[in-house]
Amino acid sequence: MFSSKYTNRLFGRTRGRSKKKNNLENYYKALDRYKFKKFNEKLEYILDIGTGYGETSVFLAKKFPEKVIISCEKYVDGNIILLKNIQKNSINNILLHNGNVYNILEITNKKFFRIVWIFFPDPWPKNKHAKRRLITSEFLIKLHKFLKENCEIYIATDSTIYVRFILNSIYKCKDYFLWVNQSEINLSIKDYFDIETKYYKKAINSQRKPSLFILRKL
Numbered sequence: 001m002f003s004s005k006y007t008n009r010l011f012g013r014t015r016g017r018s019k020k021k022n023n024l025e026n027y028y029k030a031l032d033r034y035k036f037k038k039f040n041e042k043l044e045y046i047l048d049i050g051t052g053y054g055e056t057s058v059f060l061a062k063k064f065p066e067k068v069i070i071s072c073e074k075y076v077d078g079n080i081i082l083l084k085n086i087q088k089n090s091i092n093n094i095l096l097h098n099g100n101v102y103n104i105l106e107i108t109n110k111k112f113f114r115i116v117w118i119f120f121p122d123p124w125p126k127n128k129h130a131k132r133r134l135i136t137s138e139f140l141i142k143l144h145k146f147l148k149e150n151c152e153i154y155i156a157t158d159s160t161i162y163v164r165f166i167l168n169s170i171y172k173c174k175d176y177f178l179w180v181n182q183s184e185i186n187l188s189i190k191d192y193f194d195i196e197t198k199y200y201k202k203a204i205n206s207q208r209k210p211s212l213f214i215l216r217k218l
């Protein structure tokens with residue numbers, strides 16, 4: 001079902017560096033139970049892209065119990081933690097896609113998403129890797145056709161290089177999205193949400209200030 005006709009490759013790690021490897025047999029068993037398979041027309045979805053250890057998906061599942069969160073992440077060790085937290089907290093509205101978000105966008109042409117979260121996408125700071133960045137005007141315009149009316153996209157980053165790149169991408173798709181918080185001098189995440197992901201904490205510990213961009217579908 002998830003064969004990819006898109007060229008978008010996923011870069012970065014699939015497994016952690018720790019020598020103590022998790023048991024993959026148990027992982028695939030648990031994943032099978034919570035795997036995203038297909039859309040249900042009666043439900044509304046939140047797309048959570050690049051979830052790392054899944055903190056955002058758990059946060060969203062609790063904040064929006066009536067919606068289904070699709071957590072997209074290929075990092076297996078992160079998904080293992082997310083699956084443990086789903087079970088520990090008896091969460092029943094998270095489904096995982098162990099792979100590229102593009103696979104999800106391939107299987108429908110309908111508007112299923114009420115909210116999209118992209119927290120700390122890999123910044124790929126070197127110029128020679130810029131093509132690997134997820135947030136581009138092309139990607140935002142592609143997403144647009146899967147979004148319900150007034151759907152909001154939340155993008156967080158602590159990379160000044162990526163901030164400039166995202167601003168440029170937002171400008172290029174100004175006919176598709178309103179940049180809701182553009183008049184705020186301070187684009188702070190904590191003004192909106194009480195959530196700390198691994199990469200949020202990393203940014204704060206290194207004295208980098210994360211910014212939050214909120215876009216609304218036009």
Ligand SMILES: C[S@@+](CC[C@H](N)C(=O)[O-])C[C@H]1O[C@@H](n2cnc3c(N)ncnc32)[C@H](O)[C@@H]1O
Pocket residue numbers: 010011012013049050051052053056072073074075099100101102118119120121122134197198199200
């Ligand atoms: C820097 S980490 C951020 C993790 C988490 N959101 C956080 O705030 O701690 C970015 C994650 O995005 C994932 N990722 C990158 N491109 C993706 C894509 N096209 N589809 C799904 N996940 C992707 C990577 O595997 C990586 O784990």
